[in-house]
Amino acid sequence: MNSTDIRLDITKIPKSRIDAVDFENLQFGKQHADHMMYCDFIDGEWQTPKIVPYGPMQFEPSAKVFHYGQAVFEGMKAFKDEEDKVWLFRPEQNFQRINKSSKRMAIPEFPESHFFASLEALLKLDKDWVRKGGGNSLYIRPFVIATESGVSASESDRYRFMIITCPAQAYYSKPIKVIFAQDYSRAADGGVGFAKAAGNYGAQFYPTKLAKEKGLDQIIWTDASSHEYLEEAGTMNIFFRVGDKLFTAPTNDRILDGVTRKSIIQLAKDKNVEVVVDKVSVKQIVEAAKSGELKEIFGTGTAAAIVRVEGFEHDDVYYDLPDIEEPYGTFFKKNLQDIQYNRVEDTHGWTRQVI
Structure with missing residues (x-):
């Protein structure tokens, strides 16, 4: 019908x-x-x-x-x-x-x-x-x-x-600081992490409150079994730029299949930016931060659009991220919003006119 x-x-x-x-x-x-x-x-x-x-x-x-x-x-x-x-x-x-x-x-x-x-x-x-x-x-x-x-x-x-x-208007008015989860978990295998169930968000509030008490804004959640792999943040999917490659975790029954996430993956492919959709280890990102290879982290979501992460904490050590020229996050945010506001041709057929 x-x-x-x-x-x-x-x-x-x-x-x-x-x-x-x-x-x-x-x-x-x-x-x-x-x-x-x-x-x-x-x-x-x-x-x-x-x-x-x-x-x-x-x-x-x-x-x-x-x-x-x-x-x-x-x-x-x-x-x-x-x-x-x-x-x-x-x-x-x-x-x-x-x-x-x-x-x-x-x-x-x-x-x-x-x-x-x-x-x-x-x-x-x-x-x-x-x-x-x-x-x-x-x-x-x-x-x-x-x-x-x-x-x-x-x-x-x-x-x-x-x-x-x-x-x-914008959900986040400025870049954010995050902590990599080590004590609490957002979701487990076989659970409801992939669903936008209300309880998923309610269960995040207390750990997020603890993070805010430390001067941080959000948590990047890790896998529940080992806390070795980075998955998603409280209100966003997460991308890591190491060198010129973008890394993001694959969706599974713990991770939300974000609409903005999959749109950014496609826009990156359109611009010939390599996107690696695979497990992202805490060790990999910490070592990349130490070596200077970690160029940026940004979150994606409907409310947030794309928000820059200016630094992260792990094992009580805080890592500042560089303020680079022409960050991917800014570039793809403009690409995305140009389509959403009908400023450019929608070659993917993503938009639907209501009025």
Whole structure:
């Protein structure tokens, strides 16, 4: 079924709240656009998607999401070009991934037609919240939670799929400092590390808090069994430039298959930059830092886009990274954003026009 054939129940906000928002001083995720979408799974079927004014909702205290953590989410962005056209970037990847995450958490998959019909209707209603200009975007947060009332330890038979949006600027306003994990783990073999399960992020907060108390910003997680191999950061996939080569860990059941990550790999190949997708050892990176061969580390993600890592700590030793001319991170960030903002031809067919 085509998304244009899906019936939606739409209730518009009486008066937009947009004039109360200072778009020059946004806190990421704190301001929300006028409308949101929700769709309930009842009696084995997804119901009619509803778009309503953004606001609170009521759930039973015994809703299973509160007790067993059946919740997954996605992160996407809408961009506005200089002609006021609104674009999504590789949205089918996010749709496929939220269903992959849902399946791992025993949540019923959401229909593609429902997803795109409601998302595009939502963006058309709130198109004025998508601001022009580099760095500006509308962050899109699809998520699904278990809503069945009851505290028995079993999967829910009711769910709510929702989409909310937030006007956004850069997630990180400056380069960051990281620590290589040695004591805590993000994910284990056979677990849910590849899924955007809410609990993955909640479990990171305490170790990240400890890192921040040391003056660092993020953790680069290592494999749970040995802590010998670098995998991903708390909110990003990670790339290491050693000499002129880029290194990044392969995806597996511990590592999120990032949309920005796979886009940067392709853009690097387009520019004949060698990308090695293989295990990246802590030893390799520490030795490269000591020898001067480690030129840069940068993180990639929807919220972060591309952010430079200015240094890392391991074994209580801090390593500054050089401030090099023409870093790959800056170069590929511009390449990526030129496509997202429709400044150049999209030769890969990654963008989807909404308006």
